[in-house]
Amino acid sequence: MRTVVFDLDGTLADTSGDLIAAANYCFCDMGFGDVLDVQADAGVALRGGRRMLTEGLTRMGRFDEATVDRFYPVLLEAYRANIAEHTFFFPGALEAVDALRAQGYGVGICTNKPEALAEQLMQALGAREAFGALVGADTLPVRKPDPEPLRETARRLGGDPAQTILIGDSDTDRNTAKAAGVPSVLVTFGPSGEDMAALEPEALLEDYAVLPMVVEALIGRNS
Structure with a gap:
């Protein structure tokens, strides 16, 4: 997968x-x-x-x-x-996740938030079941930008760590993907969006509506 x-x-x-x-x-x-x-x-x-x-x-x-x-x-x-008083998903994020799953991709989360808090947040937002795996900052002895949490997420999804892609918003995510030898897509609509281009990811994402197409192009290129 x-x-x-x-x-x-x-x-x-x-x-x-x-x-x-x-x-x-x-x-x-x-x-x-x-x-x-x-x-x-x-x-x-x-x-x-x-x-x-x-x-x-x-x-x-x-x-x-x-x-x-x-x-x-x-x-x-x-x-x-008070973990979900003001938190919200970015527009189109969950729709993109659903589309990726429908296309046969395994979809997971790899975060530097402590695992228990990440689990609590996703449950509170009613979206935990949309993701087949969740790896947090303390799930393993190492955390991003070490590539192992990303690889472990892929493995827990039943996938090949070499056939994955990381969607992120920071130099930490860019460096994690680079260390793992896989593509990264960095979103430009977050607080640091204007700084993402300088990190030279494989792709920049302005709108979640186009993510499935971006993923297909990048993972196909990486095959």
């Missing part, structure tokens, strides 16, 4: 609103109030919890690695408690 593997945050769904709310919960607990802005800091949010804490503390002139370590579990718990 040929497989298509998606990143989650910033690729399938815009999760930045709930991530920033969790980070600001921590900053309020520190006495700083809301440090991160939902619009301006969406790109920071999609880099993960530690990145948000580091960015906020640095702005306040209070960065300290021990503080990041102490509040990271607090952030995760705050996020877990």
